[in-house]
Amino acid sequence: MFDLIIRGGEIVDGTGKTRFKGDVGVRNGRIDAVGTFGGDARRIVDATGRVVAPGFIDPHTHFDVQLLWDGQARPALEHGITTVVPGNCSLSLAPLKVDDRKRLVGMFQQIEEMPPAAFTEAFEWTWESFGGYRDAIAKSLAVNVAPLVGHSVIRLWVMGADSQKRAARPDEIAAMQDLLRECLEAGAVGLSTSFVDVDEDLRPVPSRWAHAGELDALAAVLGDYGRVLQVVPEFYNTDITIARVDQLAELSLKHDITTTFSPLFDSRLTPDNVPRVMARVAEQFARGARVWPQVQTRPIDISFSFEHPSLFFARFPTWYRVMRLPRAKRIAALRDSATAEQLVAETGADGGRFVMGGLVVRGGEGAPKALEGRTLGAIADERGTSPARALIDVSLEHDLNVPFLAANLGHEASDRIGPLLADPHVHIGASDGGAHIQSFSTYGDTGYLLGHFVRDTHHLTLEAAIKKITADTAEIWGISKRGTIAAGMAADLVVFDADRIDRGNERAVFDMPGHGMRYVRDAVGIDAVIVNGEVAYRNGQYTSAHAGRICDLQGART
Amino acid sequence: MKQSRDTNAADGAVIERAEIGGGHDGQAELVVTLRFPGGGRSRVVLDTMAGMRLMHNCGVDHAAALVGHPWHRILEEKRSCSI
Numbered sequence: 001m002f003d004l005i006i007r008g009g010e011i012v013d014g015t016g017k018t019r020f021k022g023d024v025g026v027r028n029g030r031i032d033a034v035g036t037f038g039g040d041a042r043r044i045v046d047a048t049g050r051v052v053a054p055g056f057i058d059p060h061t062h063f064d065v066q067l068l069w070d071g072q073a074r075p076a077l078e079h080g081i082t083t084v085v086p087g088n089c090s091l092s093l094a095p096l097k098v099d100d101r102k103r104l105v106g107m108f109q110q111i112e113e114m115p116p117a118a119f120t121e122a123f124e125w126t127w128e129s130f131g132g133y134r135d136a137i138a139k140s141l142a143v144n145v146a147p148l149v150g151h152s153v154i155r156l157w158v159m160g161a162d163s164q165k166r167a168a169r170p171d172e173i174a175a176m177q178d179l180l181r182e183c184l185e186a187g188a189v190g191l192s193t194s195f196v197d198v199d200e201d202l203r204p205v206p207s208r209w210a211h212a213g214e215l216d217a218l219a220a221v222l223g224d225y226g227r228v229l230q231v232v233p234e235f236y237n238t239d240i241t242i243a244r245v246d247q248l249a250e251l252s253l254k255h256d257i258t259t260t261f262s263p264l265f266d267s268r269l270t271p272d273n274v275p276r277v278m279a280r281v282a283e284q285f286a287r288g289a290r291v292w293p294q295v296q297t298r299p300i301d302i303s304f305s306f307e308h309p310s311l312f313f314a315r316f317p318t319w320y321r322v323m324r325l326p327r328a329k330r331i332a333a334l335r336d337s338a339t340a341e342q343l344v345a346e347t348g349a350d351g352g353r354f355v356m357g358g359l360v361v362r363g364g365e366g367a368p369k370a371l372e373g374r375t376l377g378a379i380a381d382e383r384g385t386s387p388a389r390a391l392i393d394v395s396l397e398h399d400l401n402v403p404f405l406a407a408n409l410g411h412e413a414s415d416r417i418g419p420l421l422a423d424p425h426v427h428i429g430a431s432d433g434g435a436h437i438q439s440f441s442t443y444g445d446t447g448y449l450l451g452h453f454v455r456d457t458h459h460l461t462l463e464a465a466i467k468k469i470t471a472d473t474a475e476i477w478g479i480s481k482r483g484t485i486a487a488g489m490a491a492d493l494v495v496f497d498a499d500r501i502d503r504g505n506e507r508a509v510f511d512m513p514g515h516g517m518r519y520v521r522d523a524v525g526i527d528a529v530i531v532n533g534e535v536a537y538r539n540g541q542y543t544s545a546h547a548g549r550i551c552d553l554q555g556a557r558t
Numbered sequence: 559m560k561q562s563r564d565t566n567a568a569d570g571a572v573i574e575r576a577e578i579g580g581g582h583d584g585q586a587e588l589v590v591t592l593r594f595p596g597g598g599r600s601r602v603v604l605d606t607m608a609g610m611r612l613m614h615n616c617g618v619d620h621a622a623a624l625v626g627h628p629w630h631r632i633l634e635e636k637r638s639c640s641i
């Protein structure tokens with residue numbers, strides 16, 4: 001008797017081989033049989049006409065805090081994500097001394113837009129050590145977790161306030177090595193570091209104060225354990241990013257470690273960025289180094305309002321000047337008819353139809369429900385005015401607190417992104433799940449991959465795309481017994497309709513602690529998500545299953 | 559021509575182009591193309607704060623007006639910039 005049989009699906013097993021029709025039998029949380037076999041089960045999931053794939057693994061998330069009150073990592077799970085890697089970009093919630101909590105919370109708020117209440121209302125801090133944090137989240141997981149430990153918190157633990165003032169002494173580096181060993185022993189999948197992030201006071205985070213020798217010493221420890229180094233390079237400049245690729249390659253070769261950096265993204269304004277970086281990545285792979293660039297699937301959308309300064313307005317001098325006025329004067333200027341006429345005139349003879357007509361009114365705290373999701377062009381038509389005038393009027397009607405969305409402002413050219421995602425040296429990731437929550441939705445990237453780049457543009461076969469987000473990811477990160485459908489593997493499975501899978505429209509919800517707002521996208525075309533043999537999501541509903549666990553990792557070398 | 563030793567190549571870089579793009583963090587950013595005295599070009603992407611500081615230091619009120627300004631202005635103090 002099986003615990004579960006997923007019957008009659010097209011199995012895409014994660015290895016890249018051609019799909020085949022068959023059943024998947026699950027027993028004790030593991031896949032026990034695949035193909036055609038007899039026997040009955042306590043539960044049957046009918047997958048006729050559906051694809052059955054390994055659970056998707058998201059290697060770049062910031063669910064560190066959310067996992068303490070939401071072990072399902074909503075809405076990632078409903079998109080088929082069964083394993084997440086939190087702790088990216090040098091920040092994790094452990095190891096952390098009690099006295100340093102406030103400082104770290106400030107960094108999380110600055111970098112990930114996590115509201116203060118998320119750290120004060122939703123859970124009780126019970127740990128200082130990495131193992132303590134691991135135990136705190138492990139109590140109620142519905143997804144699997146392979147947590148990174150952040151370089152900034154290791155530095156903060158050892159050096160205190162000096163972690164943001166100076167390079168480390170040799171004794172401090174040795175102490176960091178000891179602490180990293182302790183974290184790896186407690187289940188950390190690797191170390192994350194950042195060369196770009198700042199704290200709430202706009203000071204470089206602790207990891208940015210490290211000299212190359214410190215990172216080399218920590219990489220040596222990673223080498224002892226066969227663990228991963230994740231890096232945020234200076235992605236604002238191609239030459240510096242390439243220099244980081246070279247640095248990572250040297251660390252990879254010297255210490256025999258896997259390294260990955262994120263993000264790498266394309267833009268029509270920087271068209272040579274990706275080709276140049278990927279050329280160097282290929283060169284380093286040819287030398288034997290492992291330097292995986294993480295590339296996101298979704299295009300970059302930006303948002304802005306008249307409430308906060310934005311470079312979106314920097315194309316037009318009067319808009320830029322008005323935006324920078326003190327708030328009361330800003331409102332007065334927008335209300336002034338002569339100024340408003342000047343603003344509209346600056347956007348072109350079409351009243352901004354070309355440059356602003358496609359902007360969308362986003363949901364959010366002050367956003368008018370009746371206008372949510374509508375374009376300024378449509379609103380202008382309804383009001384008998386121009387899109388630029390509509391932007392001004394809608395903003396004034398709601399005390400400036402109306403966010404607007406400019407979609408596809410980067411990483412948007414499918415004919416460039418599709419081949420990039422298919423590149424054998426590209427690691428699909430960089431979703432940032434659980435971060436930037438008040439700026440855009442970081443959920444549904446896998447649905448977008450399988451809907452857009454597989455079904456619509458055919459840049460990847462379904463088998464190749466699934467492999468990229470399952471078996472390849474497990475191998476890169478050294479995650480044991482996950483990522484493929486085969487006997488003996490963990491029963492992490494996704495059942496979906498290949499003709500429908502997609503990401504839903506972005507919407508604002510108020511489900512963060514303290515009624516905090518965030519943007520999410522619902523899953524489309526996902527029938528069931530199974531984690532360690534338990535059905536965690538089925539037909540649009542989350543279940544009470546909490547079978548997630550801290551991931552086992554491939555064996556340490558020492 | 560041989561450069562004097564105290565001349566930093568970056569000192570001579572001039573902004574050749576400035577455009578608005580979309581950033582990884584969901585904010586608009588300023589993409590600046592630099593032209594160096596030797597003929598080389600480089601692009602730098604500036605976030606909201608850095609971009610507005612550059613515009614302030616150059617005394618301009620729109621991105622296109624940055625063209626022709628020296629790149630070293632990015633290094634000037636924030637002074638009275640309100641960002």
